[in-house]
Amino acid sequence: MYWLIDLTPGDPAIMILGNAASPESIAKLHEEFHLDDPLLVRYGRYMWNALHGDLRTSYKTKLSVAAMIAEKLPNTARLTFVGMLIAILIGIPVGIICAIKQYSIFDNTAMIFALIWISAPAFWLGLVLIIIFSLKLGWFPASGMGTGFWGSVRAVILPAFTACAAIGAIIARITRSAMLEIMNADYITTARAKGVKEWTVIMKHMFRNVLIPVITITGLEIGIMLGGACYTESVFSWPGLGRYLLDGVKSKDTPVILGCVIVISAMTCIVNLITDLIYAFVDPRIKSQYKSGGK
Protein backbone atom coordinates (compact mmCIF):
# COMPACT_ATOMS: atom_id res chain seq x y z
CA MET A 1 0.00 0.00 0.00
CA TYR A 2 2.88 2.36 0.83
CA TRP A 3 4.48 1.67 -2.53
CA LEU A 4 1.20 2.16 -4.33
CA ILE A 5 0.58 5.53 -2.68
CA ASP A 6 4.19 6.47 -3.36
CA LEU A 7 3.49 6.10 -7.08
CA THR A 8 0.92 8.90 -6.85
CA PRO A 9 2.03 11.70 -9.14
CA GLY A 10 2.94 14.98 -7.44
CA ASP A 11 5.67 16.13 -5.10
CA PRO A 12 4.67 16.06 -1.40
CA ALA A 13 6.80 19.16 -0.80
CA ILE A 14 4.73 21.14 -3.32
CA MET A 15 1.53 19.80 -1.72
CA ILE A 16 2.70 21.06 1.68
CA LEU A 17 4.09 24.42 0.57
CA GLY A 18 1.76 25.16 -2.36
CA ASN A 19 2.51 25.82 -6.02
CA ALA A 20 4.11 29.21 -5.35
CA ALA A 21 6.89 27.69 -3.18
CA SER A 22 10.50 28.59 -4.01
CA PRO A 23 12.88 25.82 -5.12
CA GLU A 24 15.00 26.47 -2.00
CA SER A 25 12.14 25.86 0.41
CA ILE A 26 11.12 22.74 -1.54
CA ALA A 27 14.70 21.43 -1.33
CA LYS A 28 14.76 22.21 2.41
CA LEU A 29 11.55 20.27 2.98
CA HIS A 30 12.88 17.35 0.93
CA GLU A 31 15.85 17.27 3.26
CA GLU A 32 13.72 17.65 6.40
CA PHE A 33 11.32 14.81 5.49
CA HIS A 34 14.05 12.68 3.80
CA LEU A 35 11.96 12.70 0.62
CA ASP A 36 15.01 12.06 -1.58
CA ASP A 37 15.92 8.78 0.18
CA PRO A 38 15.36 5.53 -1.73
CA LEU A 39 11.84 4.06 -1.55
CA LEU A 40 12.89 1.09 0.60
CA VAL A 41 14.59 3.35 3.17
CA ARG A 42 11.52 5.60 3.39
CA TYR A 43 9.25 2.57 3.66
CA GLY A 44 11.39 1.06 6.41
CA ARG A 45 11.41 4.35 8.31
CA TYR A 46 7.63 4.77 7.92
CA MET A 47 6.95 1.25 9.20
CA TRP A 48 9.34 1.67 12.12
CA ASN A 49 7.63 4.92 13.13
CA ALA A 50 4.16 3.42 12.56
CA LEU A 51 5.00 0.55 14.92
CA HIS A 52 5.88 3.20 17.51
CA GLY A 53 2.54 4.96 17.04
CA ASP A 54 3.83 7.75 14.79
CA LEU A 55 1.86 7.98 11.54
CA ARG A 56 3.55 11.27 10.46
CA THR A 57 1.82 14.63 10.17
CA SER A 58 -0.83 15.62 7.67
CA TYR A 59 0.46 17.61 4.68
CA LYS A 60 -2.58 19.84 4.75
CA THR A 61 -3.34 20.52 8.42
CA LYS A 62 0.18 19.86 9.84
CA LEU A 63 -1.51 17.90 12.68
CA SER A 64 -0.38 14.46 13.86
CA VAL A 65 -2.27 11.79 11.90
CA ALA A 66 -2.18 9.39 14.87
CA ALA A 67 -3.76 12.03 17.15
CA MET A 68 -6.46 12.83 14.57
CA ILE A 69 -7.23 9.13 14.10
CA ALA A 70 -7.44 8.68 17.88
CA GLU A 71 -9.96 11.54 17.95
CA LYS A 72 -12.10 10.16 15.09
CA LEU A 73 -11.88 6.44 15.82
CA PRO A 74 -14.47 6.46 18.67
CA ASN A 75 -17.02 8.11 16.34
CA THR A 76 -16.58 5.40 13.69
CA ALA A 77 -16.62 2.74 16.42
CA ARG A 78 -19.90 4.14 17.75
CA LEU A 79 -21.48 4.10 14.30
CA THR A 80 -20.23 0.56 13.60
CA PHE A 81 -21.35 -0.72 17.00
CA VAL A 82 -24.88 0.70 16.77
CA GLY A 83 -25.12 -0.42 13.11
CA MET A 84 -24.07 -3.97 13.93
CA LEU A 85 -26.46 -4.06 16.89
CA ILE A 86 -29.39 -3.07 14.65
CA ALA A 87 -28.27 -5.54 11.93
CA ILE A 88 -28.06 -8.43 14.43
CA LEU A 89 -31.27 -7.54 16.28
CA ILE A 90 -33.23 -7.38 13.03
CA GLY A 91 -31.33 -9.87 10.84
CA ILE A 92 -31.25 -12.91 13.15
CA PRO A 93 -34.94 -12.92 14.25
CA VAL A 94 -36.08 -12.30 10.66
CA GLY A 95 -33.84 -15.13 9.42
CA ILE A 96 -35.21 -17.52 12.08
CA ILE A 97 -38.86 -16.65 11.35
CA CYS A 98 -38.26 -16.98 7.58
CA ALA A 99 -36.77 -20.46 8.06
CA ILE A 100 -39.58 -21.62 10.35
CA LYS A 101 -42.27 -20.21 8.06
CA GLN A 102 -40.46 -21.19 4.84
CA TYR A 103 -42.26 -20.15 1.62
CA SER A 104 -44.85 -18.16 3.63
CA ILE A 105 -45.78 -14.58 2.69
CA PHE A 106 -43.48 -13.31 5.46
CA ASP A 107 -40.58 -15.39 4.17
CA ASN A 108 -41.03 -14.33 0.56
CA THR A 109 -41.53 -10.63 1.42
CA ALA A 110 -38.58 -10.57 3.80
CA MET A 111 -36.27 -12.28 1.30
CA ILE A 112 -37.30 -9.89 -1.51
CA PHE A 113 -36.62 -6.93 0.79
CA ALA A 114 -33.31 -8.49 1.82
CA LEU A 115 -32.27 -8.70 -1.84
CA ILE A 116 -33.30 -5.06 -2.38
CA TRP A 117 -31.33 -3.89 0.71
CA ILE A 118 -28.27 -5.80 -0.53
CA SER A 119 -28.63 -4.14 -3.94
CA ALA A 120 -29.08 -0.58 -2.63
CA PRO A 121 -25.88 1.47 -2.37
CA ALA A 122 -25.39 2.91 1.15
CA PHE A 123 -24.94 6.48 -0.09
CA TRP A 124 -28.26 6.41 -1.94
CA LEU A 125 -30.10 4.75 0.95
CA GLY A 126 -28.69 7.44 3.27
CA LEU A 127 -29.97 10.23 1.01
CA VAL A 128 -33.42 8.61 0.75
CA LEU A 129 -33.60 8.23 4.55
CA ILE A 130 -32.61 11.89 4.94
CA ILE A 131 -35.36 12.96 2.52
CA ILE A 132 -38.02 10.89 4.33
CA PHE A 133 -37.07 11.04 8.00
CA SER A 134 -35.24 14.37 8.24
CA LEU A 135 -36.69 16.65 5.59
CA LYS A 136 -40.29 15.38 5.33
CA LEU A 137 -41.00 14.00 8.83
CA GLY A 138 -38.34 15.88 10.81
CA TRP A 139 -37.76 12.96 13.20
CA PHE A 140 -33.99 12.73 13.00
CA PRO A 141 -31.21 15.23 12.21
CA ALA A 142 -29.75 15.02 8.67
CA SER A 143 -26.14 15.47 9.73
CA GLY A 144 -23.76 15.75 12.68
CA MET A 145 -23.51 13.75 15.89
CA GLY A 146 -26.06 15.64 18.04
CA THR A 147 -25.59 16.91 21.58
CA GLY A 148 -26.66 15.38 24.87
CA PHE A 149 -27.72 11.76 25.31
CA TRP A 150 -31.00 11.83 23.37
CA GLY A 151 -29.53 14.17 20.77
CA SER A 152 -26.72 11.74 20.01
CA VAL A 153 -29.09 8.76 20.05
CA ARG A 154 -31.32 10.50 17.49
CA ALA A 155 -28.31 11.51 15.39
CA VAL A 156 -26.85 7.98 15.21
CA ILE A 157 -30.01 6.16 14.13
CA LEU A 158 -30.14 7.17 10.44
CA PRO A 159 -26.39 6.69 9.74
CA ALA A 160 -26.37 3.39 11.64
CA PHE A 161 -29.40 2.13 9.76
CA THR A 162 -27.83 3.18 6.45
CA ALA A 163 -24.59 1.39 7.26
CA CYS A 164 -26.31 -1.77 8.51
CA ALA A 165 -29.13 -2.27 5.97
CA ALA A 166 -27.21 -4.50 3.58
CA ILE A 167 -25.45 -6.30 6.43
CA GLY A 168 -28.71 -7.00 8.29
CA ALA A 169 -30.10 -8.44 5.04
CA ILE A 170 -27.04 -10.69 4.59
CA ILE A 171 -27.28 -11.88 8.22
CA ALA A 172 -31.00 -12.67 7.71
CA ARG A 173 -30.24 -14.68 4.54
CA ILE A 174 -27.40 -16.61 6.18
CA THR A 175 -29.44 -17.34 9.33
CA ARG A 176 -32.34 -18.56 7.17
CA SER A 177 -30.25 -20.86 4.99
CA ALA A 178 -28.26 -22.22 7.96
CA MET A 179 -31.49 -22.93 9.87
CA LEU A 180 -33.00 -24.68 6.84
CA GLU A 181 -29.90 -26.80 6.50
CA ILE A 182 -30.13 -28.24 10.02
CA MET A 183 -33.92 -28.31 10.23
CA ASN A 184 -34.08 -31.94 9.13
CA ALA A 185 -31.12 -33.16 11.15
CA ASP A 186 -31.72 -36.29 13.21
CA TYR A 187 -31.17 -34.60 16.56
CA ILE A 188 -33.95 -32.09 15.78
CA THR A 189 -36.35 -34.94 14.98
CA THR A 190 -35.22 -36.68 18.20
CA ALA A 191 -35.83 -33.51 20.23
CA ARG A 192 -39.34 -33.17 18.80
CA ALA A 193 -40.01 -36.89 19.27
CA LYS A 194 -39.14 -36.75 22.95
CA GLY A 195 -41.67 -33.94 23.38
CA VAL A 196 -39.46 -30.88 23.71
CA LYS A 197 -41.44 -27.66 23.24
CA GLU A 198 -41.16 -26.14 19.74
CA TRP A 199 -39.71 -22.88 21.14
CA THR A 200 -36.98 -24.82 22.95
CA VAL A 201 -36.24 -26.87 19.82
CA ILE A 202 -35.82 -23.67 17.81
CA MET A 203 -33.78 -21.70 20.33
CA LYS A 204 -31.71 -24.43 21.99
CA HIS A 205 -31.31 -27.09 19.33
CA MET A 206 -31.45 -25.16 16.09
CA PHE A 207 -30.33 -21.60 16.83
CA ARG A 208 -27.26 -22.58 18.87
CA ASN A 209 -26.11 -24.71 15.97
CA VAL A 210 -26.48 -21.97 13.36
CA LEU A 211 -24.50 -19.48 15.44
CA ILE A 212 -21.14 -20.40 13.87
CA PRO A 213 -21.98 -19.35 10.28
CA VAL A 214 -23.88 -16.31 11.61
CA ILE A 215 -20.91 -15.22 13.74
CA THR A 216 -18.51 -15.80 10.83
CA ILE A 217 -20.52 -13.62 8.49
CA THR A 218 -21.07 -10.97 11.19
CA GLY A 219 -17.32 -10.76 11.80
CA LEU A 220 -16.61 -10.42 8.08
CA GLU A 221 -19.34 -7.83 7.68
CA ILE A 222 -17.90 -5.64 10.48
CA GLY A 223 -14.76 -5.36 8.35
CA ILE A 224 -16.83 -4.49 5.28
CA MET A 225 -18.79 -1.96 7.35
CA LEU A 226 -15.57 -0.29 8.53
CA GLY A 227 -14.38 -0.07 4.94
CA GLY A 228 -17.71 1.25 3.72
CA ALA A 229 -17.96 3.78 6.57
CA CYS A 230 -16.64 6.51 4.27
CA TYR A 231 -19.88 6.51 2.24
CA THR A 232 -22.17 6.70 5.27
CA GLU A 233 -19.98 9.25 7.02
CA SER A 234 -19.78 11.36 3.88
CA VAL A 235 -23.60 11.40 3.44
CA PHE A 236 -24.31 12.26 7.09
CA SER A 237 -21.25 14.52 7.69
CA TRP A 238 -20.27 12.13 10.48
CA PRO A 239 -16.83 13.12 11.80
CA GLY A 240 -15.31 9.62 11.67
CA LEU A 241 -12.33 7.83 10.15
CA GLY A 242 -14.04 7.25 6.77
CA ARG A 243 -14.67 10.94 6.23
CA TYR A 244 -11.14 11.77 7.39
CA LEU A 245 -9.83 9.31 4.80
CA LEU A 246 -11.96 10.87 2.05
CA ASP A 247 -10.72 14.36 2.99
CA GLY A 248 -7.19 12.95 2.77
CA VAL A 249 -7.90 11.40 -0.64
CA LYS A 250 -9.37 14.65 -2.00
CA SER A 251 -6.35 16.71 -0.90
CA LYS A 252 -3.86 13.92 -1.86
CA ASP A 253 -2.71 13.86 1.77
CA THR A 254 -0.61 10.66 1.70
CA PRO A 255 0.06 10.31 5.47
CA VAL A 256 -3.67 10.59 6.18
CA ILE A 257 -4.59 7.99 3.52
CA LEU A 258 -1.92 5.56 4.74
CA GLY A 259 -2.74 6.09 8.41
CA CYS A 260 -6.46 5.49 7.89
CA VAL A 261 -5.89 2.42 5.69
CA ILE A 262 -3.49 0.92 8.25
CA VAL A 263 -5.78 1.57 11.23
CA ILE A 264 -8.97 0.34 9.52
CA SER A 265 -7.20 -2.79 8.18
CA ALA A 266 -5.73 -3.48 11.63
CA MET A 267 -9.20 -3.12 13.17
CA THR A 268 -10.59 -5.54 10.58
CA CYS A 269 -7.89 -8.09 11.47
CA ILE A 270 -8.59 -7.65 15.20
CA VAL A 271 -12.33 -8.17 14.61
CA ASN A 272 -11.55 -11.37 12.65
CA LEU A 273 -9.35 -12.60 15.49
CA ILE A 274 -12.08 -11.88 18.05
CA THR A 275 -14.56 -13.73 15.80
CA ASP A 276 -12.29 -16.79 15.86
CA LEU A 277 -12.05 -16.60 19.64
CA ILE A 278 -15.83 -16.29 20.03
CA TYR A 279 -16.21 -19.66 18.23
CA ALA A 280 -14.74 -21.34 21.29
CA PHE A 281 -17.35 -19.81 23.57
CA VAL A 282 -20.21 -20.72 21.27
CA ASP A 283 -19.18 -24.21 20.23
CA PRO A 284 -17.80 -26.59 22.90
CA ARG A 285 -16.35 -28.81 20.12
CA ILE A 286 -14.06 -26.00 18.98
CA LYS A 287 -13.15 -25.21 22.60
CA SER A 288 -12.10 -28.81 23.17
CA GLN A 289 -9.96 -28.61 20.00
CA TYR A 290 -8.20 -25.55 21.42
CA LYS A 291 -7.67 -27.35 24.72
CA SER A 292 -6.21 -30.43 23.09
CA GLY A 293 -3.93 -28.27 20.95
CA GLY A 294 -5.76 -29.08 17.73
CA LYS A 295 -5.06 -32.84 17.98
Place this chain on the structure above:
Amino acid sequence: MAFTRKAQLEEALKTIGTPSDYEGRTLWQETKARFFRNKAAVVGMCFVIFLLILSVASYVIDLVDGGKLYTALCLKQDLPHKLLAPCLAHPFGCDEYGRDIMLRMFWGTRYSISLGILSVIIATILGCTIGSVAGFYGGRIDDFLMRIMDVMLAIPYTLLAIAIMSALSSNIFNLALSIGIPEVPQFARIMRAQVMTIKDRDFVEAARASGAGTARIILGSIIPNCFAPVIVQCSLRVAGAILGIAGLSYIGLGIQPPTPEWGAMLSSAKNYIRDAWHVTVIPGLAIVLTVLALNMFGDGVRDALDPNMKR
Protein backbone atom coordinates in the same frame (compact mmCIF):
# COMPACT_ATOMS: atom_id res chain seq x y z
CA MET B 1 -45.22 -29.05 9.92
CA ALA B 2 -44.86 -27.08 6.71
CA PHE B 3 -41.16 -27.79 6.48
CA THR B 4 -41.17 -31.56 6.29
CA ARG B 5 -38.50 -33.29 4.23
CA LYS B 6 -41.07 -34.31 1.63
CA ALA B 7 -42.37 -30.75 1.17
CA GLN B 8 -38.83 -29.47 0.80
CA LEU B 9 -37.97 -32.16 -1.72
CA GLU B 10 -41.07 -31.36 -3.76
CA GLU B 11 -40.22 -27.66 -3.71
CA ALA B 12 -36.64 -28.43 -4.78
CA LEU B 13 -37.87 -30.66 -7.59
CA LYS B 14 -40.19 -27.88 -8.76
CA THR B 15 -37.19 -25.55 -8.99
CA ILE B 16 -34.55 -27.83 -10.48
CA GLY B 17 -36.78 -30.43 -12.14
CA THR B 18 -36.98 -34.20 -11.77
CA PRO B 19 -34.21 -36.47 -13.10
CA SER B 20 -36.51 -37.55 -15.97
CA ASP B 21 -36.52 -33.92 -17.20
CA TYR B 22 -32.82 -34.24 -17.96
CA GLU B 23 -32.66 -37.60 -19.67
CA GLY B 24 -30.72 -37.58 -22.93
CA ARG B 25 -29.60 -33.99 -22.46
CA THR B 26 -26.09 -32.61 -22.56
CA LEU B 27 -24.63 -30.85 -19.51
CA TRP B 28 -25.19 -27.47 -21.16
CA GLN B 29 -28.84 -28.28 -21.92
CA GLU B 30 -29.36 -29.42 -18.32
CA THR B 31 -27.86 -26.22 -16.97
CA LYS B 32 -29.95 -24.12 -19.33
CA ALA B 33 -33.13 -25.96 -18.35
CA ARG B 34 -32.38 -25.48 -14.65
CA PHE B 35 -31.71 -21.78 -15.20
CA PHE B 36 -34.95 -21.17 -17.13
CA ARG B 37 -36.99 -22.87 -14.40
CA ASN B 38 -35.92 -20.08 -12.01
CA LYS B 39 -38.35 -17.21 -12.75
CA ALA B 40 -36.48 -14.57 -10.75
CA ALA B 41 -33.28 -15.38 -12.63
CA VAL B 42 -35.05 -15.08 -16.00
CA VAL B 43 -36.55 -11.70 -15.00
CA GLY B 44 -33.07 -10.59 -13.91
CA MET B 45 -31.57 -11.79 -17.19
CA CYS B 46 -34.23 -9.96 -19.26
CA PHE B 47 -33.50 -6.71 -17.41
CA VAL B 48 -29.75 -7.16 -17.89
CA ILE B 49 -30.29 -7.78 -21.63
CA PHE B 50 -32.45 -4.64 -21.77
CA LEU B 51 -29.63 -2.64 -20.14
CA LEU B 52 -27.08 -4.12 -22.55
CA ILE B 53 -29.27 -3.07 -25.49
CA LEU B 54 -29.52 0.47 -24.03
CA SER B 55 -25.73 0.60 -23.63
CA VAL B 56 -25.08 -0.57 -27.18
CA ALA B 57 -27.76 1.81 -28.53
CA SER B 58 -26.12 4.81 -26.84
CA TYR B 59 -22.73 3.86 -28.32
CA VAL B 60 -24.29 3.41 -31.78
CA ILE B 61 -26.08 6.79 -31.60
CA ASP B 62 -22.78 8.46 -30.62
CA LEU B 63 -20.95 6.74 -33.46
CA VAL B 64 -23.57 7.71 -36.05
CA ASP B 65 -23.92 11.41 -35.21
CA GLY B 66 -20.49 12.03 -33.68
CA GLY B 67 -21.88 12.71 -30.19
CA LYS B 68 -24.00 15.73 -31.20
CA LEU B 69 -27.22 14.30 -29.78
CA TYR B 70 -25.43 13.31 -26.58
CA THR B 71 -24.09 16.85 -26.12
CA ALA B 72 -27.45 18.45 -26.93
CA LEU B 73 -29.55 16.20 -24.69
CA CYS B 74 -27.24 15.23 -21.84
CA LEU B 75 -24.74 18.05 -21.39
CA LYS B 76 -26.42 21.23 -22.63
CA GLN B 77 -27.87 23.26 -19.76
CA ASP B 78 -31.47 24.45 -19.83
CA LEU B 79 -31.80 26.56 -16.68
CA PRO B 80 -35.52 27.46 -17.04
CA HIS B 81 -36.24 23.75 -16.45
CA LYS B 82 -33.97 23.55 -13.41
CA LEU B 83 -35.13 20.88 -10.88
CA LEU B 84 -38.39 20.39 -12.80
CA ALA B 85 -40.54 17.69 -11.15
CA PRO B 86 -41.48 14.57 -13.18
CA CYS B 87 -44.11 15.41 -15.83
CA LEU B 88 -45.27 14.08 -19.20
CA ALA B 89 -42.57 15.83 -21.21
CA HIS B 90 -39.84 14.79 -18.74
CA PRO B 91 -41.04 11.54 -17.04
CA PHE B 92 -38.12 11.48 -14.57
CA GLY B 93 -37.92 15.28 -14.21
CA CYS B 94 -34.93 17.54 -14.81
CA ASP B 95 -31.71 17.94 -12.84
CA GLU B 96 -30.08 21.00 -11.28
CA TYR B 97 -29.06 22.31 -14.71
CA GLY B 98 -32.41 21.59 -16.37
CA ARG B 99 -31.17 18.47 -18.20
CA ASP B 100 -33.61 15.59 -18.68
CA ILE B 101 -32.81 12.90 -16.07
CA MET B 102 -34.29 10.03 -18.13
CA LEU B 103 -32.06 10.77 -21.13
CA ARG B 104 -29.01 11.18 -18.90
CA MET B 105 -29.79 7.86 -17.25
CA PHE B 106 -30.11 6.24 -20.69
CA TRP B 107 -26.67 7.49 -21.73
CA GLY B 108 -25.28 6.66 -18.28
CA THR B 109 -26.20 2.97 -18.54
CA ARG B 110 -23.14 2.21 -20.66
CA TYR B 111 -20.69 3.40 -18.00
CA SER B 112 -22.08 1.21 -15.23
CA ILE B 113 -22.57 -1.86 -17.39
CA SER B 114 -19.35 -1.72 -19.42
CA LEU B 115 -17.16 -0.76 -16.46
CA GLY B 116 -18.77 -3.40 -14.25
CA ILE B 117 -18.05 -6.08 -16.85
CA LEU B 118 -14.56 -4.75 -17.60
CA SER B 119 -13.54 -4.74 -13.93
CA VAL B 120 -14.74 -8.33 -13.49
CA ILE B 121 -12.82 -9.36 -16.64
CA ILE B 122 -9.66 -7.77 -15.14
CA ALA B 123 -10.25 -9.57 -11.83
CA THR B 124 -10.94 -12.87 -13.62
CA ILE B 125 -7.82 -12.74 -15.80
CA LEU B 126 -5.48 -11.72 -12.96
CA GLY B 127 -7.14 -13.93 -10.32
CA CYS B 128 -7.31 -17.02 -12.53
CA THR B 129 -3.70 -16.64 -13.65
CA ILE B 130 -2.45 -16.28 -10.07
CA GLY B 131 -4.75 -19.02 -8.78
CA SER B 132 -3.90 -21.55 -11.48
CA VAL B 133 -0.13 -20.96 -11.18
CA ALA B 134 -0.33 -21.24 -7.36
CA GLY B 135 -2.51 -24.35 -7.51
CA PHE B 136 -0.53 -26.09 -10.25
CA TYR B 137 2.99 -25.55 -8.94
CA GLY B 138 2.22 -25.59 -5.19
CA GLY B 139 5.10 -25.28 -2.71
CA ARG B 140 6.89 -21.98 -2.37
CA ILE B 141 5.25 -20.35 -5.41
CA ASP B 142 1.85 -21.18 -3.94
CA ASP B 143 2.86 -19.86 -0.50
CA PHE B 144 4.26 -16.63 -1.94
CA LEU B 145 1.28 -15.87 -4.20
CA MET B 146 -1.39 -16.80 -1.69
CA ARG B 147 0.21 -14.76 1.11
CA ILE B 148 0.03 -11.71 -1.17
CA MET B 149 -3.64 -12.52 -1.73
CA ASP B 150 -4.16 -12.84 2.06
CA VAL B 151 -2.64 -9.40 2.59
CA MET B 152 -5.01 -7.97 -0.02
CA LEU B 153 -7.95 -9.68 1.66
CA ALA B 154 -7.03 -8.08 4.99
CA ILE B 155 -7.72 -4.62 3.57
CA PRO B 156 -11.47 -3.93 3.25
CA TYR B 157 -12.65 -3.95 -0.38
CA THR B 158 -13.87 -0.33 -0.51
CA LEU B 159 -10.75 0.95 1.20
CA LEU B 160 -8.44 -0.83 -1.24
CA ALA B 161 -10.42 0.50 -4.21
CA ILE B 162 -10.26 4.06 -2.83
CA ALA B 163 -6.52 3.77 -2.12
CA ILE B 164 -5.79 2.40 -5.62
CA MET B 165 -7.93 5.07 -7.27
CA SER B 166 -6.30 7.84 -5.26
CA ALA B 167 -2.90 6.61 -6.45
CA LEU B 168 -3.89 6.38 -10.12
CA SER B 169 -5.05 9.18 -12.35
CA SER B 170 -8.79 9.46 -12.80
CA ASN B 171 -9.69 7.77 -16.08
CA ILE B 172 -12.13 5.05 -17.06
CA PHE B 173 -9.63 2.18 -17.34
CA ASN B 174 -8.06 3.02 -13.97
CA LEU B 175 -11.53 3.07 -12.45
CA ALA B 176 -12.17 -0.46 -13.71
CA LEU B 177 -8.71 -1.46 -12.47
CA SER B 178 -9.29 -0.05 -8.99
CA ILE B 179 -12.56 -1.99 -8.69
CA GLY B 180 -11.14 -5.13 -10.32
CA ILE B 181 -7.93 -5.48 -8.28
CA PRO B 182 -9.62 -5.89 -4.86
CA GLU B 183 -11.63 -8.76 -6.43
CA VAL B 184 -8.49 -10.62 -7.57
CA PRO B 185 -7.95 -12.63 -4.32
CA GLN B 186 -11.47 -14.09 -4.48
CA PHE B 187 -10.91 -15.37 -8.02
CA ALA B 188 -7.38 -16.56 -7.20
CA ARG B 189 -8.65 -18.61 -4.24
CA ILE B 190 -11.47 -20.21 -6.21
CA MET B 191 -9.19 -21.02 -9.14
CA ARG B 192 -6.45 -22.41 -6.89
CA ALA B 193 -8.87 -24.72 -5.11
CA GLN B 194 -10.26 -25.95 -8.44
CA VAL B 195 -6.82 -26.49 -10.00
CA MET B 196 -5.64 -28.41 -6.93
CA THR B 197 -8.55 -30.84 -7.17
CA ILE B 198 -8.21 -31.31 -10.94
CA LYS B 199 -4.45 -31.40 -11.51
CA ASP B 200 -4.09 -35.03 -10.41
CA ARG B 201 -6.99 -36.37 -12.46
CA ASP B 202 -6.39 -39.04 -15.10
CA PHE B 203 -7.02 -36.80 -18.11
CA VAL B 204 -4.28 -34.41 -16.93
CA GLU B 205 -1.93 -37.36 -16.52
CA ALA B 206 -2.90 -38.48 -20.01
CA ALA B 207 -2.11 -35.04 -21.43
CA ARG B 208 1.27 -35.10 -19.67
CA ALA B 209 1.99 -38.63 -20.90
CA SER B 210 1.20 -37.61 -24.46
CA GLY B 211 3.96 -35.01 -24.20
CA ALA B 212 2.03 -31.79 -23.61
CA GLY B 213 4.00 -28.92 -22.05
CA THR B 214 3.08 -27.22 -18.76
CA ALA B 215 1.41 -24.24 -20.45
CA ARG B 216 -0.63 -26.54 -22.67
CA ILE B 217 -1.71 -28.70 -19.73
CA ILE B 218 -2.82 -25.63 -17.73
CA LEU B 219 -4.54 -23.86 -20.63
CA GLY B 220 -5.87 -26.88 -22.49
CA SER B 221 -6.73 -29.44 -19.83
CA ILE B 222 -7.04 -27.79 -16.43
CA ILE B 223 -8.53 -24.31 -16.93
CA PRO B 224 -11.49 -25.37 -19.12
CA ASN B 225 -12.48 -27.83 -16.38
CA CYS B 226 -12.29 -25.20 -13.63
CA PHE B 227 -14.57 -22.60 -15.12
CA ALA B 228 -17.98 -23.41 -13.56
CA PRO B 229 -17.29 -21.76 -10.17
CA VAL B 230 -15.44 -18.91 -11.90
CA ILE B 231 -18.49 -18.17 -14.07
CA VAL B 232 -20.67 -18.21 -10.95
CA GLN B 233 -18.32 -15.77 -9.22
CA CYS B 234 -18.23 -13.52 -12.33
CA SER B 235 -22.01 -13.33 -12.56
CA LEU B 236 -22.30 -12.47 -8.87
CA ARG B 237 -19.45 -9.95 -8.81
CA VAL B 238 -20.60 -7.71 -11.69
CA ALA B 239 -23.31 -6.38 -9.35
CA GLY B 240 -20.72 -5.61 -6.65
CA ALA B 241 -18.47 -3.95 -9.23
CA ILE B 242 -21.30 -1.67 -10.40
CA LEU B 243 -21.94 -0.64 -6.79
CA GLY B 244 -18.21 0.02 -6.35
CA ILE B 245 -18.01 2.17 -9.50
CA ALA B 246 -21.09 4.18 -8.50
CA GLY B 247 -19.58 4.60 -5.01
CA LEU B 248 -16.23 5.87 -6.29
CA SER B 249 -18.00 8.30 -8.65
CA TYR B 250 -20.23 9.43 -5.77
CA ILE B 251 -17.25 10.40 -3.60
CA GLY B 252 -15.64 12.19 -6.53
CA LEU B 253 -12.92 9.65 -7.40
CA GLY B 254 -14.51 8.00 -10.40
CA ILE B 255 -16.24 9.48 -13.42
CA GLN B 256 -16.63 13.23 -13.04
CA PRO B 257 -19.75 15.32 -13.71
CA PRO B 258 -21.16 16.39 -16.14
CA THR B 259 -20.68 12.85 -17.57
CA PRO B 260 -24.03 11.15 -16.83
CA GLU B 261 -22.68 8.20 -14.82
CA TRP B 262 -25.31 7.23 -12.22
CA GLY B 263 -23.05 7.63 -9.16
CA ALA B 264 -21.76 10.97 -10.46
CA MET B 265 -25.36 12.11 -11.07
CA LEU B 266 -26.18 11.30 -7.44
CA SER B 267 -23.07 13.09 -6.26
CA SER B 268 -23.94 16.35 -7.99
CA ALA B 269 -27.64 16.06 -7.07
CA LYS B 270 -27.08 15.53 -3.33
CA ASN B 271 -26.84 19.27 -2.70
CA TYR B 272 -30.40 19.74 -3.95
CA ILE B 273 -32.25 17.14 -1.85
CA ARG B 274 -34.01 19.91 0.07
CA ASP B 275 -35.50 21.34 -3.14
CA ALA B 276 -36.22 18.26 -5.27
CA TRP B 277 -36.31 14.61 -4.17
CA HIS B 278 -36.39 13.16 -7.67
CA VAL B 279 -32.85 14.26 -8.64
CA THR B 280 -31.41 11.86 -6.05
CA VAL B 281 -34.03 9.14 -5.78
CA ILE B 282 -34.42 8.33 -9.50
CA PRO B 283 -30.77 7.85 -10.56
CA GLY B 284 -30.27 5.80 -7.37
CA LEU B 285 -33.23 3.60 -8.29
CA ALA B 286 -31.47 2.83 -11.58
CA ILE B 287 -28.46 1.55 -9.61
CA VAL B 288 -30.70 -0.48 -7.25
CA LEU B 289 -32.66 -2.09 -10.10
CA THR B 290 -29.53 -2.92 -12.10
CA VAL B 291 -27.76 -4.47 -9.12
CA LEU B 292 -30.94 -6.31 -8.10
CA ALA B 293 -31.34 -7.76 -11.61
CA LEU B 294 -27.69 -8.82 -11.69
CA ASN B 295 -27.98 -10.42 -8.25
CA MET B 296 -31.07 -12.37 -9.32
CA PHE B 297 -29.33 -13.42 -12.54
CA GLY B 298 -26.15 -14.38 -10.61
CA ASP B 299 -28.13 -16.43 -8.07
CA GLY B 300 -29.84 -18.21 -10.98
CA VAL B 301 -26.53 -18.99 -12.69
CA ARG B 302 -25.14 -20.32 -9.40
CA ASP B 303 -28.16 -22.54 -8.77
CA ALA B 304 -28.10 -23.80 -12.37
CA LEU B 305 -24.40 -24.61 -12.41
CA ASP B 306 -24.31 -26.03 -8.92
CA PRO B 307 -27.74 -27.41 -7.93
CA ASN B 308 -26.32 -28.91 -4.73
CA MET B 309 -25.49 -25.48 -3.34
CA LYS B 310 -28.02 -24.13 -0.84
CA ARG B 311 -29.50 -20.73 -1.48
